[in-house]
Amino acid sequence: MNFRIISALVMRYLFLYARSPMRLVELAFWPVVDLVVWGNVTVFIQKNTTPEFGSYVLFFLGGMILWDIMFRAQQGVAISFLEDVWTRNLLNIFVAPVRSSEYISATFIVGMLRILITAVVLSFISWFGYAFNIFQLSWWLIPFFLNLMLFGWSLGMISTALILRWGLAAESLAWAIPFFFQPVVAVFYRVEDMPAWARPIAWCFPPTYIFEGMRSVMKSGTMNWDYLGYAAGLNILYLALAGWLFVWVLNLTRKRGLLTKFATQ
């Protein structure tokens, strides 16, 4: 053991952190997300002291499975893109007669395939392991899945745009972006359990309507149809915004000559 060598290696990591602020941000980001989510869950449990609360616990499993659907859709888009970056293949794609819309559509389909696998695995395990039957949501599952997938696609496009703009330094955003939303879209607790100031924010995002809907269906077998309408409408809005952002960033990257720098790095 030589202290000089150890200190040189530590120095190397410190240089790395200093050069990529993203890593420092992450250091704070994940614990904060965890704290906020679990803090709100605690509030939710403390507020509900009724006897039938035991059955509410299943909401957590439903929330977790549906959350993962959205996360996988986002990952399908963002990771497919990163895969081309990691393998230095991006340039080959961009010099082939491939339209941005075709490229994005392909990543959407990968997102959809990833969801199918996740959904099947999770529903089996939760059924056998925890007697939780996701199919108790019956036909509601279809609009729930579709809406969460659409929002996942939007988030995936936003992640891709940010990575295109800031290069691999922004790579961790591919994982982090969905979790920016996790505390505010009422995955594990109701909107009414959130602090009052956060409630209007929650209603701005389509997943909130879906998670609220899920709890309502699990409790009473039905839900507010308006919620589905809001979710779908907002989803179309976000898809359009995310698509516009992606194309705008792609053009910007061409203008600045960043595309090639980062496609061959």
Added chain:
Amino acid sequence: MSAEPLDTREVILEAIDLTREFDGVKALDRFSFKLHRGEVLGLLGANGAGKTTAMNCLLGLTLPTSGELNAFGLPLQANRIKILQRANFSSAYTALPGNLLVWQNLLVFARIYGVPNPKKKIAELMEMLEISHLSKSVTGQLSAGESTRVNLVKAFLNDPELLMLDEPTASLDPDIADKVRKVVRKVQRERNVAILYTSHNMRDIEEVCDRVIFLHKGKIVCQGTPADIVAQSSSDNLEDVFIKIARDGELLDEPKKESAV
């Protein structure tokens, strides 16, 4: 070299006053040239001279700051997809996904380019580049020489009329580099492909290029056939011309100019 004179041949690619600035520095400065059907044009110049920037502009990856670019008689930006369908590109600095098998990668690109009968086409090209045995290899585990040739198979898949090769022989041993040159020459002759070629290997340039353009800090220093350029200069060979231009930014030395007066 084709017998037909250049000025009667179809212009495949044309740059007019192409300028590209990065942070106020001109990587390309009013760069103009024409590439004709079946011609191999070499872009030469020191590291940072602007060769890759020129190719990236020509591929639509980077937008020029000013200037005009046409391919097959069409403005490049507005017709990118149509043009890229008839062109292809290979560089020592890009790769096909390393985790896939060679045939999988090639099949994907064959489908993207809409190659009819892709399996047959891939087999033919692999045979021509003497890499048929690599079909089931993992792309990421190939040697530099092997992966260059796989990249070339990808570049030939759509029978491009316009091919851009950015340092295709970089990091190849002399034997493989020689094979690559011969294949490029062969494909070019058989299919009358227009090729834009960059290399730091003067042997490459002399053997492959009909005409070369020397760039220095984004500007054309001189152009002509490799033999013409050597004849115009005070050097005996292309390598010395290269070194001269890289250091001084011009073709002729002062002494020769003086003696000419």
